[in-house]
Amino acid sequence: SMTYQQNIYPGSRAELIAAISSKLKEKRFEHVLRVEETAITLAEENGVDLEKASIAGLVHDYAKQRTDKEFVDMIKKHQLDPDLLNWGNAIWHGVVGAEFIRDELQIYDEAILNAVRFHTTGAAEMSPLAQVVYMADYIEPGRDFPGVDEARQITHNDLAAGVVYQTKQTLSYLVQKNAPVYPATIATYNHWVAKKQ
Ligand code: GDP
Ligand code: FE
Ligand code: FE
Ligand code: FE
Numbered sequence: 001s002m003t004y005q006q007n008i009y010p011g012s013r014a015e016l017i018a019a020i021s022s023k024l025k026e027k028r029f030e031h032v033l034r035v036e037e038t039a040i041t042l043a044e045e046n047g048v049d050l051e052k053a054s055i056a057g058l059v060h061d062y063a064k065q066r067t068d069k070e071f072v073d074m075i076k077k078h079q080l081d082p083d084l085l086n087w088g089n090a091i092w093h094g095v096v097g098a099e100f101i102r103d104e105l106q107i108y109d110e111a112i113l114n115a116v117r118f119h120t121t122g123a124a125e126m127s128p129l130a131q132v133v134y135m136a137d138y139i140e141p142g143r144d145f146p147g148v149d150e151a152r153q154i155t156h157n158d159l160a161a162g163v164v165y166q167t168k169q170t171l172s173y174l175v176q177k178n179a180p181v182y183p184a185t186i187a188t189y190n191h192w193v194a195k196k197q
Contacts, residue, residue: 004051008109013054019105020058024065031142032061039136046159048128056115056133059105063097064089071096083183091182094120122167122188128159135162160192168193 002013009016021029036057043053063071071092075084078099084092098113107113115133118126122134139152139162147169155162171189174181 002050002054004055006051008051008055008107008112010106013058016055016058016105020062023062028061028064031140032058034140034142035060035133035136038140039132042132042136042155042159043129045156046128046132048132052109052112052115052129053132053136055107055109056112056129057136059101059107059112060116060119060133060137061093061097062105062116063100064093066093066097066100074099087180087182090120094118118184121182121184122163122192123184124187124191126163131159131163135159135166138162138166164192 004013011019020032024032036054039053039057040050042048043050068089071089072085074080074096075082075092080096080099084095095117098116101107101113101116111127111129114123114127115130117123118130119133119137123130126134135155139148139155151162151165151169154165167185167188171181171185171193174185
């Protein structure tokens with residue numbers, strides 16, 4: 001087990017785990033532990049800071065179980081983009097979730113907060129840490145969807161190729177079910193997947 005050496009979170013990994021598990025249902029918390037484990041492996045493979053991978057993996061879904069009202073209040077409190085009010089939990093728990101992590105867990109590391117903000121939609125510009133969290137969430141061992149083994153193989157071979165794969169699959173899936181596509185999801189697709197004319 002890992003003892004944090006940097007002061008990114010003002011406590012031990014065990015204390016962070018206690019704070020997170022108190023806010024999540026058991027199934028979601030187990031997912032979070034698997035994302036941490038996968039994020040650490042991807043970090044080792046890609047020369048990314050292991051403590052940041054651990055912390056970002058653990059906190060990425062920290063706000064997933066908040067009410068719509070809590071998110072709306074947080075969007076207003078921090079004067080975030082008013083367009084966010086047109087979206088819902090799927091988008092909010094990352095983009096707005098980062099503010100809960102700042103306020104409640106006292107984690108101020110912007111690389112970690114951006115990894116959380118981008119974990120659902122990706123972003124045009126993603127640090128290696130953000131790519132690690134985006135991919136760990138997608139391929140953690142509990143995931144079971146057609147293509148997940150291919151996604152795992154591609155990602156462990158080439159992290160950025162994994163980002164391309166997930167981004168294309170997710171946009172296809174959203175279009176296939178007539179779901180609204182968040183602008184950042186389109187920006188991610190245009191940057192990582194599209195062949196520019
Ligand atoms: P989690 O581990 O279940 O929290 O996984 P994610 O945070 O990656 O995704 C949460 C949900 O957001 C999934 O159901 C995705 O399909 C969905 N999602 C991702 N991008 C978009 C988007 O652009 N628009 C919409 N409507 N949903 C999206
Ligand atoms: Fe999520
Ligand atoms: Fe994801
Ligand atoms: Fe997740």
